[in-house]
Amino acid sequence: MEALKENLKETQLYCPFAYIDGSWVAADSGEQIEVVNPATGDVVGSVPRLGRAETERAIAAADAALPAWKALTALERADALMKWHDLMLEHQQDLATIMTHEQGKPLKEAAGEIAYAASFLRWFAEQARRINGETVPAASSNQRIVVTKQPVGVVGAITPWNFPAAMITRKAGAALAAGCTFVVKPASQTPFSATALAMLAERAGIPRGVFNVVPGRASQIAAALTESPIVRKITFTGSTEVGRELMAQASRHVQKISLELGGNAPFIVFEDADLDAAVEGAMAAKFRNAGQTCVCTNRFLVQSSVVNAFCEKLAVAMNSELKVGDGTKEGVNIGPLIDEKAVEKVSEHVQDAVEHGAELLLGGHPHPLGGNFFTPTLITEANDGMKVAGEETFGPLAAVFPFEDEEDAVRMANDTEYGLASYFYSRDLGRVWRVADALEYGMVGINTGLISNAAAPFGGVKASGLGREGGHQGIEEFLETKYLCIDLGA
Numbered sequence: 309m310e311a312l313k314e315n316l317k318e319t320q321l322y323c324p325f326a327y328i329d330g331s332w333v334a335a336d337s338g339e340q341i342e343v344v345n346p347a348t349g350d351v352v353g354s355v356p357r358l359g360r361a362e363t364e365r366a367i368a369a370a371d372a373a374l375p376a377w378k379a380l381t382a383l384e385r386a387d388a389l390m391k392w393h394d395l396m397l398e399h400q401q402d403l404a405t406i407m408t409h410e411q412g413k414p415l416k417e418a419a420g421e422i423a424y425a426a427s428f429l430r431w432f433a434e435q436a437r438r439i440n441g442e443t444v445p446a447a448s449s450n451q452r453i454v455v456t457k458q459p460v461g462v463v464g465a466i467t468p469w470n471f472p473a474a475m476i477t478r479k480a481g482a483a484l485a486a487g488c489t490f491v492v493k494p495a496s497q498t499p500f501s502a503t504a505l506a507m508l509a510e511r512a513g514i515p516r517g518v519f520n521v522v523p524g525r526a527s528q529i530a531a532a533l534t535e536s537p538i539v540r541k542i543t544f545t546g547s548t549e550v551g552r553e554l555m556a557q558a559s560r561h562v563q564k565i566s567l568e569l570g571g572n573a574p575f576i577v578f579e580d581a582d583l584d585a586a587v588e589g590a591m592a593a594k595f596r597n598a599g600q601t602c603v604c605t606n607r608f609l610v611q612s613s614v615v616n617a618f619c620e621k622l623a624v625a626m627n628s629e630l631k632v633g634d635g636t637k638e639g640v641n642i643g644p645l646i647d648e649k650a651v652e653k654v655s656e657h658v659q660d661a662v663e664h665g666a667e668l669l670l671g672g673h674p675h676p677l678g679g680n681f682f683t684p685t686l687i688t689e690a691n692d693g694m695k696v697a698g699e700e701t702f703g704p705l706a707a708v709f710p711f712e713d714e715e716d717a718v719r720m721a722n723d724t725e726y727g728l729a730s731y732f733y734s735r736d737l738g739r740v741w742r743v744a745d746a747l748e749y750g751m752v753g754i755n756t757g758l759i760s761n762a763a764a765p766f767g768g769v770k771a772s773g774l775g776r777e778g779g780h781q782g783i784e785e786f787l788e789t790k791y792l793c794i795d796l797g798a
């Protein structure tokens with residue numbers, strides 16, 4: 309715990325409390341969640357383990373804060389979000405240090421996430437002032453049809469450990485810009501990024517009750533959020549399994565719901581691709597956050613005529629560019645996985661693939677550093693009978709599946725229950741449009757391995773979720789449409 313605070317310029321950003329109605333509070337039970345550094349196993353600190361009763365108080369606080377917050381002008385809300393944005397960037401290094409200690413990603417990558425997270429506050433501050441209604445030609449001359457937009461109200465959010473700041477601001481930025489108030493349960497493995505955000509929201513002048521952070525028992529907090537008719541929107545990022553549960557729970561009060569769930573991204577390399585560019589894109593799409601992102605490539609589908617050349621180039625890049633270690637150490641760009649269970653899953657996928665005929669070209673085992681570190685791994689001759697074909701690995705395993713022709717590639721790419729991100733490399737214009745049209749995914753990276761930015765509608769289809777975050781679509785998730793029919797009389 310001291311190690312983290314000693315590394316902060318501003319130790320007050322280390323906030324071991326929940327944040328409800330503008331107060332820093334403990335759990336009613338006094339229970340705590342211990343947070344462990346995934347690289348060292350050291351205790352980073354503890355936060356309160358809240359439950360149903362505290363969450364109900366947070367919902368009540370958000371409800372009480374709603375009228376005044378939504379009555380502000382769009383410009384006033386935008387200004388508050390921009391102050392929060394500026395404070396995030398002012399404290400970028402401290403926020404990154406907190407994140408690396410609790411989530412493990414290398415400091416440079418954590419600082420990048422802080423900038424990415426802040427970009428959502430700026431994006432939605434701009435969007436706040438462009439929530440437009442419309443008038444529609446009425447059927448009769450003495451009537452007027454007006455369509456207006458209003459905030460949905462109190463929002464309940466549950467977020468994952470892999471992007472502990474960006475997944476909160478991607479939701480809270482849109483919600484607050486729309487005039488909603490917000491209660492978020494962060495992942496238990498990464499609560500300090502969330503409480504630091506609350507500290508900065510408070511300093512930005514965001515009024516008490518507008519933004520609340522409730523670390524604690526996931527099922528109890530989710531129950532409190534979904535059983536409350538005051539909560540009008542549920543927004544979740546995490547596994548498809550939990551997303552399905554929340555969708556069912558949200559049906560009780562017909563709450564609006566956005567789900568950003570799991571993925572199984574294909575990365576298709578056609579024979580007409582620029583192979584060097586494809587390898588550069590592959591490194592970005594596979595190894596960001598040590599492979600622990602929902603948009604990371606899970607399957608490399610490579611045309612058989614270029615599969616050997618691609619694998620050779622990718623192996624060279626992996627060997628020369630990837631350095632595994634503690635994310636606080638200079639030069640490290642592959643940190644630990646989040647926990648032992650994650651290491652076991654990657655090991656299981658590698659072992660299963662080899663047992664079913666895959667050829668191991670690089671790595672294939674936990675890293676000599678031990679603990680939660682895993683050696684970046686490359687296998688080829690993968691096929692659809694392997695676990696890695698259908699399950700999200702969520703780790704540094706690059707699995708190469710050869711294919712024969714374009715039709716084969718599209719069929720293989722779409723052969724999954726997921727539909728979040730996909731990528732392909734081709735320099736044939738006709739192929740680019742044919743494949744982009746045929747891929748059953750919410751997002752398609754074409755000749756690039758990095759697609760995430762606040763200006764674009766991020767989200768998936770099928771088992772990867774519902775709704776979009778970012779773009780102009782992102783704020784619509786927190787608005788209701790109201791239709792006014794005005795009769796002007798005789």
Ligand SMILES: NC(=O)C1=CN([C@@H]2O[C@H](COP(=O)(O)OP(=O)(O)OC[C@H]3O[C@@H](n4cnc5c(N)ncnc54)[C@H](OP(=O)(O)O)[C@@H]3O)[C@@H](O)[C@H]2O)C=CC1
Pocket residue numbers: 466467468469470471493494495496497524525526527530545546547548550551553554567568569570571601602700702728772773
């Ligand atoms: N589409 C996207 O943008 C993203 C998708 N994901 C997906 O999530 C998975 C990995 O993330 P991970 O955090 O392990 O996912 P989980 O779904 O396990 O956890 C996500 C959040 O849900 C909470 N949670 C866990 N169980 C329940 C429950 N029964 N009811 C309500 N909330 C619950 C967790 O709380 P607690 O921490 O206390 O257990 C955490 O805050 C992968 O499948 C990944 O692809 C992850 C990030 C982004």
Ligand SMILES: O=C(O)[C@H](O)CS(=O)(=O)O
Pocket residue numbers: 468470471474475545600601602603760766
């Ligand atoms: O949690 C995730 O995986 C993020 O949604 C991925 S991204 O937005 O950083 O690309």
